[in-house]
Amino acid sequence: MPLVLFLAFLLSAGALCGGFAAGGATGGAESTAQLFAQTEGDLTDEEEAAKAELEENILSLISQLDLEELQAYLDSLESFSSWNAADKIVELIDGGTLDYESVFSALFSLLTDFLADMLPAFALICAIALLCGILNTVKAGFLQDSTAEIIFFVCYAAVLVVLLSQTVAVFTLCFDAMRSVRTQMEIVFPILLTLMAAGGGTVSATVYRPAVAFLSGGVSEILTGIVLPFTVVIVVLNMVSKLNRNIKLNGFVSLFKSANKWLIGLSVAVFGIFLSVQGLTSAAYDGISLRAVKYAISNSVPMVGGFISSGFDLVLAGSTLIKNSVGMIGIFLLLSAVLQPIVAVAGFALALRLTAAVCEPIGDERISSFLTGLSESTGYLVACLLCMSFLYFLTVLLLICSAGVIV
Amino acid sequence: MKNYVLAVAGTAMLTAIISVVMPRKKFSRTIEGILKLCMILVLVSPLTGLMRQDLTFFSSESGISAVDTAYINNSYALATERQLKAQFGVTVRAEVTFSAEGKSAARIYILDFGMNDETEHIHIVSGIEETVKKLLDTENVEVHCDGSA
Numbered sequence: 001m002p003l004v005l006f007l008a009f010l011l012s013a014g015a016l017c018g019g020f021a022a023g024g025a026t027g028g029a030e031s032t033a034q035l036f037a038q039t040e041g042d043l044t045d046e047e048e049a050a051k052a053e054l055e056e057n058i059l060s061l062i063s064q065l066d067l068e069e070l071q072a073y074l075d076s077l078e079s080f081s082s083w084n085a086a087d088k089i090v091e092l093i094d095g096g097t098l099d100y101e102s103v104f105s106a107l108f109s110l111l112t113d114f115l116a117d118m119l120p121a122f123a124l125i126c127a128i129a130l131l132c133g134i135l136n137t138v139k140a141g142f143l144q145d146s147t148a149e150i151i152f153f154v155c156y157a158a159v160l161v162v163l164l165s166q167t168v169a170v171f172t173l174c175f176d177a178m179r180s181v182r183t184q185m186e187i188v189f190p191i192l193l194t195l196m197a198a199g200g201g202t203v204s205a206t207v208y209r210p211a212v213a214f215l216s217g218g219v220s221e222i223l224t225g226i227v228l229p230f231t232v233v234i235v236v237l238n239m240v241s242k243l244n245r246n247i248k249l250n251g252f253v254s255l256f257k258s259a260n261k262w263l264i265g266l267s268v269a270v271f272g273i274f275l276s277v278q279g280l281t282s283a284a285y286d287g288i289s290l291r292a293v294k295y296a297i298s299n300s301v302p303m304v305g306g307f308i309s310s311g312f313d314l315v316l317a318g319s320t321l322i323k324n325s326v327g328m329i330g331i332f333l334l335l336s337a338v339l340q341p342i343v344a345v346a347g348f349a350l351a352l353r354l355t356a357a358v359c360e361p362i363g364d365e366r367i368s369s370f371l372t373g374l375s376e377s378t379g380y381l382v383a384c385l386l387c388m389s390f391l392y393f394l395t396v397l398l399l400i401c402s403a404g405v406i407v
Numbered sequence: 408m409k410n411y412v413l414a415v416a417g418t419a420m421l422t423a424i425i426s427v428v429m430p431r432k433k434f435s436r437t438i439e440g441i442l443k444l445c446m447i448l449v450l451v452s453p454l455t456g457l458m459r460q461d462l463t464f465f466s467s468e469s470g471i472s473a474v475d476t477a478y479i480n481n482s483y484a485l486a487t488e489r490q491l492k493a494q495f496g497v498t499v500r501a502e503v504t505f506s507a508e509g510k511s512a513a514r515i516y517i518l519d520f521g522m523n524d525e526t527e528h529i530h531i532v533s534g535i536e537e538t539v540k541k542l543l544d545t546e547n548v549e550v551h552c553d554g555s556a
Contacts, residue, residue, distance in 0.1 A: 194475040198482035240419030311489030
């Protein structure tokens with residue numbers, strides 16, 4: 001798992017460096033964005049005219065863009081029901097920013113609230129484990145082994161009853177988050193691909209189409225259809241294997257854990273490497289093709305200075321700016337969807353570890369072993385969320401960064 | 408999956424309860440062995456069904472990656488109109504059917520020749536045709552001077 005995360009970090013760093021290097025070399029869409037951000041007093045008359053034309057192009061293009069599904073998704077979310085997709089895109093192009101501070105402050109309060117809600121349940125678990133430990137200690141005096149087993153069985157069942165509601169809530173949160181991320185992919189990717197093709201990146205859009213289809217269909221199916229159910233199986237096997245000393249299921253638990261690690265690792269490695277290499281090379285091809293067209297046109301028109309006004313470029317740049325804004329909105333929605341369950345799972349795992357540590361010296365070792373195993377199993381939930389989020393984030397980032405090479 | 412998990416949990420619970428309440432006699436080990444065998448059968452039961460399942464990993468192209476072709480066509484039409492306005496000083500209406508495989512098609516309707524003399528019209532029409540062919544990388548370009556189909 002650490003190797004997979006390190007590999008994922010290298011891929012993202014490489015993609016970012018490639019995207020920004022390519023963007024810095026040409027500065028096409030970025031220069032138009034800077035043109036937008038400059039104050040009116042700094043611009044010449046020609047720049048003012050170009051800026052006005054660009055604004056007119058952008059408003060015209062946004063009015064033609066199909067944002068119904070995106071707006072419907074925003075309306076379904078409580079936190080974003082007041083957002084208007086088209087207005088938000090224009091606001092971002094004009095230099096506005098998204099409110100990341102509110103997301104992070106809400107996360108911190110969520111973590112503290114979550115721990116406060118779980119505290120009574122875990123205190124009860126510690127009390128049950130303490131009782132079980134005391135009874136085990138005194139059993140040698142007057143209890144038979146079978147009676148001690150029954151007492152442990154009852155205490156363990158009580159722990160399960162207390163813990164299952166919390167566990168189901170955490171799992172449900174993660175499943176809902178995965179579904180939400182998949183819905184976002186199905187909404188955002190067609191818009192981004194459309195804007196990429198409209199911005200001159202026809203080859204890039206053709207390359208990215210199967211890749212995003214594989215991400216949304218293949219990778220998400222693997223994670224939601226195989227890895228998450230395997231995680232549920234791991235939790236259940238861990239749970240039942242502690243019921244009786246004769247039930248030995250550690251081999252099966254290891255099998256499913258190993259399968260999860262391989263599936264997550266392969267999904268990140270294969271998709272990430274393929275997407276990074278294909279995406280940047282196709283964007284370079286689009287950029288060269290477009291520059292070849294502009295060179296051919298400028299040389300075929302007999303004008304003084306050999307320079308022609310770039311009406312065609314301004315429209316393409318408008319689509320590129322809209323694409324970048326939609327990408328930023330997509331990333332913001334992704335963070336708002338996955339950070340909450342990740343924090344919840346992290347808090348749950350922390351509470352389990354703490355409880356296991358407290359129960360270990362005083363209670364039955366099977367209870368603390370179960371709590372430790374459960375906290376390890378929740379790691380796969382976080383891994384699934386992070387894997388899907390990272391691949392989605394990487395794809396959106398590459399779709400955004402490709403603009404600097406093309407225009 | 409839900410049924411599988413319930414079956415495993417149920418078998419394990421049954422095994423545990425029987426192991427606890429069963430008296431320690433000669434047959435207790437036999438019964439424990441049978442219960443373990445049942446547990447193994449329940450655990451490996453999905454493997455037989457796994458080979459017959461058809462897991463789909465790729466969604467259809469028309470679902471996730473369907474692009475808005477109308478937007479792309481309108482965008483290139485707008486870009487072409489702006490380019491021709493800037494390059495030739497003519498007002499045109501463009502209808503573009505864009506294709507990434509070099510099979511795009513364009514119809515240009517010249518609405519107003521602007522400040523250009525009538526003697527230059529024929530050069531402008533040929534210039535527009537050549538420019539649009541290079542912009543859209545296609546040979547399928549029609550230019551209409553009267554502004555209608």
